[in-house]
Every structure is written in C-alpha cells, then in structure tokens.
Amino acid sequence: xxxxxxxxxxxxxxxxxxxxxxxxxxxxxxxxxxxxxxxxxxxxxxxxxxxxxxxxxxxxxxxxxxxxxxxxxxxxxxxxxxxxxxxxxxxxxxxxxxxxxxxxxxxxxxxxxxxxxxxxxxxxxxxxxxxxxxxxxxxxxxxxxxxxxxxxxxxxxxxxxxxxxxxxxxxxxxxxxxxxxxxxxxxxxxxxxxxxxxxxxxxxxxxxxxxx
Amino acid sequence: xxxxxxxxxxxxxxxxxxxxxxxxxxxxxxxxxxxxxxxxxxxxxxxxxxxxxxxxxxxxxxxxxxxxxxxxxxxxxxxxxxxxxxxxxxxxxxxxxxxxxxxxxxxxxxxxxxxxxxxxxxxxxxxxxxxxxxxxxxxxxxxxxxxxxxxxxxx
Numbered sequence: 612x613x614x615x616x617x618x619x620x621x622x623x624x625x626x627x628x629x630x631x632x633x634x635x636x637x638x639x640x641x642x643x644x645x646x647x648x649x650x651x652x653x654x655x656x657x658x659x660x661x662x663x664x665x666x667x668x669x670x671x672x673x674x675x676x677x678x679x680x681x682x683x684x685x686x687x688x689x690x691x692x693x694x695x696x697x698x699x700x701x702x703x704x705x706x707x708x709x710x711x712x713x714x715x716x717x718x719x720x721x722x723x724x725x726x727x728x729x730x731x732x733x734x735x736x737x738x739x740x741x742x743x744x745x746x747x748x749x750x751x752x753x754x755x756x757x758x759x760x761x762x763x764x765x766x767x768x769x770x771x772x773x774x775x776x777x778x779x780x781x782x783x784x785x786x787x788x789x790x791x792x793x794x795x796x797x798x799x800x801x802x803x804x805x806x807x808x809x810x811x812x813x814x815x816x817x818x819x820x821x822x823x
Numbered sequence: 824x825x826x827x828x829x830x831x832x833x834x835x836x837x838x839x840x841x842x843x844x845x846x847x848x849x850x851x852x853x854x855x856x857x858x859x860x861x862x863x864x865x866x867x868x869x870x871x872x873x874x875x876x877x878x879x880x881x882x883x884x885x886x887x888x889x890x891x892x893x894x895x896x897x898x899x900x901x902x903x904x905x906x907x908x909x910x911x912x913x914x915x916x917x918x919x920x921x922x923x924x925x926x927x928x929x930x931x932x933x934x935x936x937x938x939x940x941x942x943x944x945x946x947x948x949x950x951x952x953x954x955x956x957x958x959x960x961x962x963x964x965x966x967x968x969x970x971x972x973x974x975x976x977x978x
Binding site: 704 | 882883885891892893894895932933
C-alpha cells in the first residue's frame with residue numbers, strides 16, 4: 612500500500628519534470644522560407660534570388676556573390692521620391708545603425724528610377740545619409756532587370772506609373788534574405804513595429820546558422 | 824439749498840462712476856473677447872497645420888522635425904528658419920533648388936513645392952512649424968502670408 616503510494620508520487624514528480632524540461636528545451640520556431648519549392652529526389656529546392664549584376668554608389672559591381680555567406684535586407688526606392696521612401700530610409704537607417712558592427716549583415720537598396728539615379732547621385736545620397744558603402748549598397752542598373760528581379764525574385768511591386776504623384780508604384784517592403792539567398796521575411800519598411808520584428812528576426816536567422 | 828446742491832453733486836458723481844464702470848467693464852470684456860477669438864483661431868490654425876505638415880512635409884522632415892542626415896534639413900532647431908521666414912513661406916508652395924546652409928551644414932537636394940496649397944493652408948503650416956519644437960512665433964496672420972506669397976510668385 613505504502614509502496615504504491617510512494618510510486619505514484621514518484622511518477623507525478625517525474626512527469627512534472629518531463630513537462631518542465633520539454634517546455635524549457637522547446638526549440639524556437641525557425642523563420643519561414645518564402646516562395647515555391649520543388650522536391651528533387653530527396654532534396655527540397657527552394658525559391659532563391661535569381662542571378663543579377665548591378666552597380667553601387669562606389670561604381671562597384673554588385674552580384675549575388677557580394678552577399679555570399681551574408682544575411683541581407685533588400686528594398687526598392689528612388690532618391691527623388693517624396694512619399695514613402697524617406698520613411699523607409701529612416702527605418703533602414705535604424706537597421707544600419709543596429710547592425711553596423713555585425714559583419715554578417717548587409718543592406719541592399721535598389722533604385723527603381725535607375726536612369727535618374729546615376730552612380731554619382733547615389734554616391735551623393737549615401738554620403739548625405741552618412742552611411743558606409745561596404746555595409747549599405749545603393750544600386751542602379753538596367754531598369755528592366757531591376758523591375759524583373761523586384762517582381763520575380765523578391766516578390767516586391769515596382770513599376771512605372773505616370774499617374775502616381777512621383778511617377779512610380781512600389782511597395783515599401785523590406786525583405787530578409789538568408790545566406791542561401793532565400794527570402795525569410797517580409798516587413799513593412801514604413802512601420803516602426805515591423806522593423807523591430809525584422810531586427811529580431813535577423814538575430815533568429817543568425818542563430819539558425821550558429822546551430823548548424 | 825446747500826444740502827440740495829450737495830446731494831446733486833453726490834448723485835452726479837455716482838452717475839459718472841457708474842458710467843465709467845459700465846464703460847470699463849465693457850472695454851475689458853471686449854478685449855477679452857478678441858483675445859479669446861484670436862486664441863481659438865491660433866489653435867485652429869495649429870491643429871490644421873499639424874495635419875497638413877504630416878501630409879506634405881513629415882515624410883522627409885520627420886514628425887519630430889529632426890530631418891534625415893544631410894538629405895533633409897531639420898526644422899526643430901533651425902537658424903535658417905529663424906532668419907528666413909519669408910523664404911520658408913515661399914518654398915513651401917514653390918519649392919527650392921540649390922544649396923542651403925542650415926545650422927552650419929550644407930544641404931543640396933531639391934525640395935519640390937506643393938503648388939496646391941492655399942494661402943490659408945500655408946498659414947496653418949507656418950503656424951504649426953513656427954510654434955513647435957524650439958519655435959515660438961505665436962499667431963501668424965493670413966494677410967501677411969498672402970502678401971509674402973504674392974511677392975514670391977512674382978520672382
């Protein structure tokens with residue numbers, strides 16, 4: 612009688628401990644991977660950023676290789692924009708300042724008005740913003756290439772529309788790209804809260820690579 | 824008779840005192856009323872001005888007026904604003920190109936104007952930006968703004 616009682620008490624304590632431990636070690640959910648995926652044999656092939664080649668504010672050629680083994684945040688803007696871009700740049704500057712000393716994280720802003728936004732103009736813009744070229748690349752290039760990569764690789768809207776006040780329609784999205792060139796998050800670059808979430812997700816993404 | 828005269832004087836002086844009192848109280852009530860309406864007007868301009876500021880200006884100059892780097896100059900502390908009231912009024916509507924030195928720093932990005940702004944709206948924005956942050960210019964009169972705007976459109 613006594614034995615069964617002590618056994619059941621033991622069982623209760625044990626199961627409590629198990630519950631406690633499992634709660635403690637519950638792994639943080641990993642970030643989603645955006646886009647279509649295909650199964651090839653035993654491998655899953657995820658959507659990645661297509662090959663590209665643009666030029667940044669220092670006339671350096673920027674390709675996918677620039678972001679090898681880097682996490683980066685991408686967006687689309689133009690320097691003469693008065694609507695959402697200045698807010699996006701204020702928010703991106705927050706990301707820049709938060710990750711300035713983190714060599715794993717880079718920023719990439721594409722101009723969707725590349726004919727007007729020449730290398731010289733982007734150089735002036737970045738300089739006036741007071742940011743370093745090796746951390747934050749402002750790129751220009753072939754307009755069609757930029758629109759195409761925006762829409763098909765980053766799933767971001769970017770197009771010319773003369774009926775808009777500034778002549779373009781574009782989304783204010785910030786996209787979080789992992790070291791395998793996959794999209795892992797999409798954020799509203801005009802909202803403080805969303806950018807806080809991005810800052811948090813960058814750390815989560817880094818942990819994912821540390822665990823490997 | 825003497826007493827009668829005295830009474831008359833007494834009555835007279837009482838009447839004058841009463842008249843003076845009415846006059847004065849009326850006067851002070853009047854000026855209070857004017858002050859009251861001008862204060863309401865100031866607040867109306869200010870509230871509308873803030874809405875218009877957030878609609879047309881704060882994307883670049885920021886809600887707190889701090890600007891952004893050397894791209895968009897600050898408004899919260901600005902020696903340029905203090906010294907160039909008329910130019911500031913003109914550039915709201917007609918924009919400005921070329922270099923501006925603000926608090927000792929050079930800014931050189933074109934600012935597009937907002938041509939659709941009415942004289943009243945410019946007055947409202949001016950009331951807001953010149954009475955917020957470090958500025959205390961008090962009420963701004965629309966007729967003065969109209970005069971300034973007429974001059975800049977002639978340039």
